[in-house]
Amino acid sequence: MINNDLNLAHDIAIKVEKFVREVVIPYERDPRRDHHNCPTEELAVELREKAREAGVLAPHILPDGTHLSQRGTAQVLIKTGLSPLGPLACQTAAPDEGNMYLLGQVGSDFIKQKFLKPLVEGNARSAFFMTEPAQENGAGSDPSMMQTRCWKEGDEWVIRGRKAFITGADGAQVGIIMAKAEQGACMFLVELPHPAIQIEQVPRTIDSSMPGGHATLWMNDLRVPAQQMLGEPGEGFKYAQVRLSPARLSHCMRWYGACLRANEIATEYANQRMAFGQLLIDHEGCSFMLAENLIDLKQVELMINWCASVLDQGELGTFESSMAKVSVSETLMRVADRCVQVMGGSGLTEQTIVEQVFREIRAFRIYDGPTEVHKWSIAKKIKRDWLKRSKQQKQGG
Structure with a gap:
């Protein structure tokens, strides 16, 4: 199969x-x-x-x-x-690919028809409303800090709160909103734009590949029909986990492709550009960087396939996707940086996509969880596993 x-x-x-x-x-x-x-x-x-x-x-x-x-x-x-x-x-x-995966996995027939179908058919874009302003101690890498609240009134849910860095919200037609109720975190599907959702700003950021940018917005008593809740009240974090690992890995896949192309461009440049009486490729300073790129790119490929295999076995893959996200983002940063370096001044210009790939990969080290947060998560698992082994050894004593 x-x-x-x-x-x-x-x-x-x-x-x-x-x-x-x-x-x-x-x-x-x-x-x-x-x-x-x-x-x-x-x-x-x-x-x-x-x-x-x-x-x-x-x-x-x-x-x-x-x-x-x-x-x-x-x-x-x-x-x-x-x-x-x-x-x-x-x-x-992103975020459409991850949103489509989530809705395909857990959406009701109504949600799939109303919200998923237009995305799959390419007639709509979507946004995932989870991150909140740091100035308000809102949810970021720690979703348990969520400040956005929701409560039920009759056949509707009312949502109030501020979100930040919501990729693609400006211009999207479908929104997935996370908010906290008495029962816990909840997810809702909404049609966009909506009069109760006000975009306050779309800051200029280092990356520039995603339409709509990364908006800060305010939801002022947004009313959502109960049938547009994903699952049941309090299941929001559970469904976020369904989306989390595949979406992290999808980022790795896409940016791996981008770095493959950037390396192609840098290689082409090095094999044509003369300096100090010979081609750049014949200077060890440049050729060794390209050699290191091939090694790093192969390691990225293997890491992606390893994590993908874990998910294909039906595992949640939270730990493995954290490892992949750290490894791939940090490794691709080195690859992108070397491509810029090999190309010198040309690598800093908009004449090729190399400088954009460098910027995008730099942002990738932060979104979907900064490297340091994932390392911390991995370290906590190391401690849990050690404590578990120690307990088992004492019991078997």
């Missing part, structure tokens, strides 16, 4: 790579950008239409609504990542 899945994924990945290289990459110089240099909605819609025509829209979701395995998904999402615009065109970008 898994071999059939991987064979299918391989065929899809070939088709996706052809589309990204031949159709999407020429759009990288398209001037349709917003005030923080992110692709405009007009550009996003045009790219998704091109993907629809090519048969590569949401290519990791099969016609019957099922998903490729995580290892199969990796083959496909890596290819969409060959251009910063690739995931946007193919509807495999």
Whole structure:
């Protein structure tokens, strides 16, 4: 079964790579950008239409609504990542890809029809409302600090609170909102834009690949029909865990693809640029950096496939995805940095995507959990496992 899945994924990945290289990459110089240099909605819609025509829209979701395995998904999402615009065109970008996975796994028939279907068909974008302003001690890497509240009134739930760094909220049509009730965390689906949701600002950030940027917004007594709650009251964190590990790994897949392309560009440059009487590739200072890139890129590939295999076995994969997220983000940062260094001044310009990939990977080390938070989580597991072994040894004494 898994071999059939991987064979299918391989065929899809070939088709996706052809589309990204031949159709999407020429759009990288398209001037349709917003005030923080992110692709405009007009550009996003045009790219998704091109993907629809090519048969590569949401290519990791099969016609019957099922998903490729995580290892199969990796083959496909890596290819969409060959251009910063690739995931946007193919509807495999964050947060849409993770949101589609979540709704496909736990959404009711009503939610799947009303909210998931437009996403899979490429007719809508989505946003995931969890992070809150640090100035208000809101939820960030620690979701238990959530300040947004919700309560039930009749057949509706009322939500009040402020969210921050909500990727794609400006211009999205579907929102997944996390709020805390007496029973615990809850998730709700809402149609966007909504008059009770006010976008306060969209700050200019170091990354620029995601339409709508990362908004700060205020929800002022937002009323949501009870049938638009995902699951039951208090199950929000449980469902967040369903989304968490695959979404982390999807980030790794896409940015691995981006760094593969950046390394291609740097390699091409080094094999053509003359300096001090010879090609850059013949200078050990440059050639060794490219050699190190190949080693690091292979390690990233292996880490992604290892974590994907854990998820494909039905494991939650929280620990493994934390390891993968740390390893991949830190390793790709080295790769992207070397690509810039090899290309010198040219690597700092917008003439290629190398400088953008560098910026995006720098942001990747923070979003979906900073490296240090994941290391702390890993360290806590080390301690738990040690205490468990010590207890067992004493009992077996």
